[in-house]
Amino acid sequence: MSEPIPNRESPIPNSQSPITVLALAVATVGGIGYAPVAPGTFGSIAGLAVWWLLPAWAVVHAIAIAILFVVGSWAGNVAETHFQKIDPGQVIIDEVMGMLITLFLNPVGWAGALLAFFLFRLFDVIKPYPSNRFEALPGGIGVMADDGMAAVYANLALRACLWTSAHFFRPL
Template sequence: PVAPGTAGTLLGVLVYAVASGLSLVPYLLLCFALILLGTWAAGRAETILGGKDDSRIVIDEVAGYLVAMILIPSGWAFAVAGFFLFRFFDIVKPFPIYRMQRLKGGLGVMIDDLGAAVYTNIVLRIISWSVNG
């Protein structure tokens, strides 16, 4: 894709559209499984592709977006806001996210997106509390 991080996050939105109907425990299990699979796959992909966090690796964005949406009210407004916030934090990498990506292997690929997910989740919670009380 031309913008692989954005494409990967859009894939995350599609997965979320299906997974948002799950109750909390299955949703968390899905997130955990994607993090484990993503860490393993990203590490293997780095070895095969010969580069650190190759742009063709997008499972980190998928998992990150799903984590960003944990316990966020369902609905397209929050899904779209989550998309833009997640992309913002993934690109800007505020402290300590930029340091996280220095880790080697699959964990280094995944961890910065999980950090962006935490920032996104916090902002979405603030928005939700402001709107819904």
Template structure:
């Protein structure tokens, strides 16, 4: 049985709080898009750290756990309210964006495009790999696609 997350669910377990992006996943409209925005403050806090990529890996690893726990509790492994996968994956895209407003907007748009569209092999993996790892994997692949396009834009400029 699938349940709809609410504030009670959000605070019932630390994994729920993380998986729902500290509440961003409760957005009634476009929770994945709202959740993606949660990556920005983390990026600006961590961008200068020599341990940025360790933090990013920690976000991804925590996401496997949190998204798995929340998905089981919600009765749907990749419920729309689970947005930590967007947070962690988009955090990995941001270092490749031009350090200007248009660069961040482009990175955001590309990541959301690939996360929603799910071109091959993203959609293939999304349909076959379940649980917390599967929830995270399709977003990591969308991030890699976005990074690839950002590299192309950078080379073209």
């Protein structure tokens, strides 16, 4: 998680360059990642907001997930260099992507979205195999991939909850 990164040459000229400022704004989702407590939770809440704002078309959500992965990987690389840590806590773009993956193709309202939030936070914290291994991937890809895999588990758990609720708790 947040351990120091090996000394590497920074591709960023300085921490105040426009590209660094942009990357940090993306990585921290406009600064939300600087929250003094539970930045990952706030990132997941931001992910719920993005989910709610997107049109309910699967293709739009799939494209958003892909864009978040690519842009988040780039921003994660820059953020790791800037903060001199692997997967710094301030980087929460991965939580936004994780919420979109958790909710992907799951027909839910706000109650289901709240359940998705709790499931994603659970799987993001416990990081079951192979999610915990994806953290070791280099740079921003590792930042994004471990949360992506945790979100796949959360998506499947949400599907199981939805199926169970539909088949065992039918109205009389």
